Amino acid sequence: MxxxxxxxxxxxxxxxxxxxxxxxxxxxxxxxxxxxxxxxxxxxxxxxxxxxxxxxxxxxxxxxxxxxxxxxxxxxxxxxxxxxxxxxxxxxxxxxxxxxxxxxxxxxxxxxxxxxxxxxxxxxxxxxxxxxxxxxxxxxxxxxxxxxxxxxxxxxxxxxxxxxxxxxxxxxxxxxxxxxxxxxxxxxxxxxxxxxxxxxxxxxxxxxxxxxxxxxxGNLERLTDAQLFINHGIERIHALVVEHRDGIDTIYPERIDPAFPQQFVIYELLNSSYGFKGDTVDALCRALKQGATGKRFYARDRVAVIDRGRIVVAPIAPDDACICQVERGALRSYCGNAVLYYEYCNIDEIRNFGVPPHIAQVDADRLRYPLTLRRWREGDWFIPYGMTGRKKVSDFLIDAKVSVPEKQRQFVLLSGDEIVWLVGRRIDDRYRLTHDTENVLRITKEIV
The missing domain is CATH 3.40.50.620 (HUPs)
Known part of the structure; x- marks a missing residue:
């Protein structure tokens, strides 16, 4: 031996x-x-x-x-x-x-x-x-x-x-x-x-x-070989279906060989080159089939926009509101240099009600889907957890001595028109866990 x-x-x-x-x-x-x-x-x-x-x-x-x-x-x-x-x-x-x-x-x-x-x-x-x-x-x-x-x-x-x-x-x-x-x-x-x-x-x-x-x-070795084979094939497909101009890439789905599984090819193109995750690509492909021109999807530093059957990928502009919809059952979504992970659980699974600011635990039954994730705007307000009165987001950030660059990266998560979470800082008191809560949405923010 x-x-x-x-x-x-x-x-x-x-x-x-x-x-x-x-x-x-x-x-x-x-x-x-x-x-x-x-x-x-x-x-x-x-x-x-x-x-x-x-x-x-x-x-x-x-x-x-x-x-x-x-x-x-x-x-x-x-x-x-x-x-x-x-x-x-x-x-x-x-x-x-x-x-x-x-x-x-x-x-x-x-x-x-x-x-x-x-x-x-x-x-x-x-x-x-x-x-x-x-x-x-x-x-x-x-x-x-x-x-x-x-x-x-x-x-x-x-x-x-x-x-x-x-x-x-x-x-x-x-x-x-x-x-x-x-x-x-x-x-x-x-x-x-x-x-x-x-x-x-x-x-x-x-x-x-x-x-x-x-x-x-043995399985992992074979899966690795399969991925290497796919990588080589995607490089060839990329040269045929993607055009580069002025820092913007345009993907033409109609150029993908009909014998290939189109959604899989689009996933590999968007994931390997730009970092888009599987659930985001799934939503993009559904919107693509529906002809939803103008709909936007976000990765860490890229935005993909559907434009008349094409997929246009560009860097996220500083003034982009980064508005994206969070469907019920979503696993993750991007907000600037961070990713939010969503976990759905019963109140009996929650052991600690006092969580750090990068985690939000909210009453899931009070939420109206789809939720909206976007950068904060002037005029936004919420009721900070533990308070009874409204407070402007701008005033909250000033009181917290948040720097200008951090303010520019600040996101809010909304249910309808109401802020549920000033991401990474404070939930809205209206969505807190109470004695009547049965179902919980636990959201974790991680810097990437």
């Missing part, structure tokens, strides 16, 4: 991830995956340094992780870099979720370390089971084929050299080689979707098929 060390070296060589001339920055949390990665790289004779992030979110646990990683780096005789992040304050400042804020902070720091100390690659300790979990997360979120290919082995200078190994194989290596590691207590919490899949869904599937991990590895 091939040892994990031999398989590790073979995987790096087969995928051309790094050579022994590279300097590799290892991102080590203290968990079993990254501690095993540190052992494997040093055992195989690579030149490495260790970067550890302390996000200061788990009190003493976070500090103990930091101590362990530093001790191991000293034991191996490799450089150790540590940074403590004010993650909670950053979440409050930006409105990002914990996962989004932590991801942005750590990757910016890894890039800075690489430039300062001459590291040519950054190694992340994701493995095969992580990729399988990502498949199910994206499947449940309604992603396209691209999201079902799992986690990439390499993106630019970021490499994932453990993608060949399962969580079980990594743990067995750690135990056999007496590698110390720490278990993050949050990994046992089922409030996170990934943990629900890891702890609930996948064990049940393994009861049906014990070889599930090996089976999914």
């Amino acid at each position: 091939t040892s994990l060390t031999d398989a590790f070296g073979h995987y790096i060589e087969e995928n051309h991830l790094v050579t022994h001339d590279d300097r590799i920055l290892l991102t080590v949390s203290g968990g079993v995956d990254s501690m095993v990665m540190l052992s494997l790289f040093t055992r195989c004779g690579y030149s490495v340094g260790v970067a550890h992030c302390n996000f200061q979110l788990r009190g003493a646990e976070s500090d103990e992780d930091e101590v362990l990683v530093e001790e191991e780096a000293k034991k191996y005789g490799v450089p150790f870099y540590n940074k403590r992040f004010e993650t909670a304050a950053e979440m409050e400042r930006t409105g990002e979720s914990m996962e989004m804020a932590a991801r942005r902070l750590r990757y910016a720091w890894f890039d800075a370390l690489s430039r300062e100390y001459g590291y040519t690659a950054i190694a992340i300790a994701h493995h095969a089971d992580d990729s399988i979990e990502t498949f199910f997360i994206n499947l449940l979120r309604g992603t396209g084929l691209r999201g079902l290919t799992g986690i990439s082995t390499q993106v630019g200078h970021i490499i994932r050299p453990l993608m060949f190994a399962s969580r079980k194989e990594i743990l067995e290596y750690a135990v056999a080689n007496r590698i110390p590691f720490r278990e993050d207590s949050s990994n046992r919490s089922t409030k996170y979707l990934r943990n629900k899949i890891r702890l609930g869904l996948i064990p049940r599937i393994r009861e049906i098929n014990p070889k599930f991990t090996e089976l999914m590895r």
